[in-house]
Amino acid sequence: MKPTLRGLTCLLLCVSAPALAQPLLDLQARALDGDPGVRAARAQAQVAGHRVHQAQAAFGPTATLTGNSSRTRYTELPEADLRVFRADQWAVQVNLPLLRGSLWPALETAQAQQQQAEAALAQARADAMQRFVEALLEVLKARDARSHADVLHEAQAEQLAAVRRSYQVGRAAVTEVREAEARRDIALAQYQAADADLDLRQQVLAELTGQPAPGLLGRALGVDALPSLEGEGVHDWLARALAGNPNVRQAELALDAAQAEARRAQLAHAPTLEGNVTWSRSSDSGTTTTFFPRRGNSSAIGVTLTVPLFAGGATQSRVEESLALVEKARAELDLARRTLNIGVRQAYVTVMSAVAQARSLAAAERSQALSLRANQRGYEIGMRVNADVLDAQGKLFEARRDMSRARHEAWAGWFRLRALSGALVEADMLRLEALLADAPPAATLRGRQALP
Numbered sequence: 532m533k534p535t536l537r538g539l540t541c542l543l544l545c546v547s548a549p550a551l552a553q554p555l556l557d558l559q560a561r562a563l564d565g566d567p568g569v570r571a572a573r574a575q576a577q578v579a580g581h582r583v584h585q586a587q588a589a590f591g592p593t594a595t596l597t598g599n600s601s602r603t604r605y606t607e608l609p610e611a612d613l614r615v616f617r618a619d620q621w622a623v624q625v626n627l628p629l630l631r632g633s634l635w636p637a638l639e640t641a642q643a644q645q646q647q648a649e650a651a652l653a654q655a656r657a658d659a660m661q662r663f664v665e666a667l668l669e670v671l672k673a674r675d676a677r678s679h680a681d682v683l684h685e686a687q688a689e690q691l692a693a694v695r696r697s698y699q700v701g702r703a704a705v706t707e708v709r710e711a712e713a714r715r716d717i718a719l720a721q722y723q724a725a726d727a728d729l730d731l732r733q734q735v736l737a738e739l740t741g742q743p744a745p746g747l748l749g750r751a752l753g754v755d756a757l758p759s760l761e762g763e764g765v766h767d768w769l770a771r772a773l774a775g776n777p778n779v780r781q782a783e784l785a786l787d788a789a790q791a792e793a794r795r796a797q798l799a800h801a802p803t804l805e806g807n808v809t810w811s812r813s814s815d816s817g818t819t820t821t822f823f824p825r826r827g828n829s830s831a832i833g834v835t836l837t838v839p840l841f842a843g844g845a846t847q848s849r850v851e852e853s854l855a856l857v858e859k860a861r862a863e864l865d866l867a868r869r870t871l872n873i874g875v876r877q878a879y880v881t882v883m884s885a886v887a888q889a890r891s892l893a894a895a896e897r898s899q900a901l902s903l904r905a906n907q908r909g910y911e912i913g914m915r916v917n918a919d920v921l922d923a924q925g926k927l928f929e930a931r932r933d934m935s936r937a938r939h940e941a942w943a944g945w946f947r948l949r950a951l952s953g954a955l956v957e958a959d960m961l962r963l964e965a966l967l968a969d970a971p972p973a974a975t976l977r978g979r980q981a982l983p
Contacts (some may be wrong), residue, residue, distance in 0.1 A: 555667070555964045556957060561740040562663040563656060572648070572655035579641070579648035586641035589634050592627040616818060622811035629834070630804035636795035643788035647781050653953070654777035661950045664963070666736040667747070668939045671967075673732045674748055675935035677725040683928040684718040690920055691715050707918070714921045750967040752938055754893065757886050758945035765879045768948055772875050775953030779871055782864040789860040793853035799846045802838040809833075871951060878947045885941035892934035899927040 563569055603616040628634065691711040697703035737743045773779060814826040839846065903923040909915030942963070949955040 555960045555967075558667075558740045558744060559660060559663055559957070559960050561742065563659050565739070565741045566655070566659040566662075568655045569652070569659050572652040576645070576648040576652050579645040583638070583641040583645050586634075586638040589637065590628065592625050594623065594625045597622050597624070614817075616816055618813070618815035620811060620813040622809060625808045627806045628803070629806050630802070632798040632801045632803075633795045636791045636798065639791040640788045640795065643784045643791060647784035647788065650777045650780040650784060654781065657777060657950045657953065657955050660955050660960075661946060663736075663739055664946045664960075665943050666732070666739055667963075668943050670729070670732045670736050670744075670747055671751060672936055672939040673725065673729040675751065675939075676932055677722065677729045679928050679931045679935070680718065680722040680725040683924060684715065684722045686924050687711070687715040687718040687921065690924065702913070710918060711921065714925070752942070752966055753968055754934075754938075756942075756966045757889055757938060758882060758941055760879070760882060760886075760945075765876055768879055768952060769872060769875050771954070772871055772952040773868065776867075776871050776951060777953055779864070779867045780953075782860070782867040786857070786860040786864050789853070789857040793850070793857050796846075796850045796853040799849065800839055802836060805835045805837070807833050807835060875948065875951050878944050878951060881944035882941055882948065885937045885944060889934055889937035889941060892930055892937055896927065896930040896934055899923065899930045903927050 599618075599620045601618050603618070605614045605616065606612075691708075691714075694703050694707050694711045698705065698708050733743065736747075809831045810828070811830075812828050814824070816824045903920070906915050906919045906923040910920050946955065946959065946963075949959055
């Protein structure tokens with residue numbers, strides 16, 4: 532018998548998949564490098580670092596160099612000779628803040644904002660990794676759905692051929708043939724929809740990584756590969772998330788920065804003291820009262836005291852504004868903690884539910900396989916009608932599809948828990964890669980279906 536086009540395609544995919552497979556760490560690195568959120572957060576962290584340097588520089592001295600050169604034309608009245616004078620002056624001034632209380636809160640604000648930017652970068656990286664993992668699992672889930680839809684379509688086609696043979700010898704009614712044709716057409720439509728969904732999921736993953744990853748189609752999660760949460764209750768995950776979640780850390784640092792800004796605004800009422808040193812050199816060719824040129828150097832050391840008295844109420848307004856921002860930051864911290872609490876609980880319940888569903892569906896899949904075998908044997912001896920076989924095939928397909936969806940949703944929820952707790956690292960990618968094995972060929976799936 533000549534191989535079909537689909538068989539050749541499947542064989543080519545199985546042969547080329549190992550060569551096209553790419554380590555998940557490489558794909559993840561590409562996803563992180565190309566993620567706009569990560570790039571923006573990295574740039575913001577650099578900005579925050581420069582602001583810390585600027586706040587530190589405010590404690591040190593500042594030096595300025597000024598120069599002045601002028602030409603003067605002078606004529607006495609009544610009319611006399613025109614006289615031209617030239618004067619040049621150069622000065623260097625060094626200022627050093629001796630007492631300026633607002634500098635320390637400004638530095639604390641800059642340092643808190645820098646740490647906040649670093650936490651934002653960590654959150655952006657975690658979000659990018661989570662998006663990559665979810666896109667990857669969506670590809671694997673869509674690939675499983677297409678594989679099972681392909682198997683169901685071929686099984687329905689074989690059952691249609693069997694019904695047609697029975698109809699030709701008078702053992703089946705024409706209604707059974709029409710029903711088998713309808714089931715085959717429905718299975719074909721399901722396969723086409725699954726194929727389109729897989730293509731979409733691959734495009735999403737390629738958009739994240741910057742390149743297609745066809746090697747993933749040859750790999751799959753094992754049937755028994757499920758995350759384990761044994762010994763870790765929801766309260767353990769909550770405590771871990773509150774201690775390590777980057778979003779909560781950002782909110783905490785935002786509160787620290789707001790409190791430092793409030794202290795800075797309050798210190799605007801305080802006096803400041805600044806020391807200054809000036810050295811200058813001047814020369815001129817004479818003045819209106821003398822014809823003799825002059826040249827000399829001068830130096831001065833002084834202290835400048837500034838006492839704020841009144842600014843039209845602007846200083847007090849800034850104090851009240853900063854206190855309102857402190858209250859806003861405190862409320863946002865409470866909101867971040869509450870959102871995290873809900874997110875962790877939802878992710879935990881999702882994982883537990885998906886794991887339990889996957890295990891139950893595994894038992895249901897075995898039962899449906901036995902039911903299909905029994906219905907096929909009953910149809911052969913005339914105890915079952917074709918509709919019973921078709922229904923059993925459809926239920927087996929649904930059980931396998933739902934079991935695959937539950938497995939992938941369980942792992943997606945587990946990675947979401949890791950991201951919420953701030954513990955999603957490259958080692959998790961290595962763990963996922965270790966769980967991926969070569970996908971079973973369609974022939975194996977059909978064998979498990981126990982077709983005649």
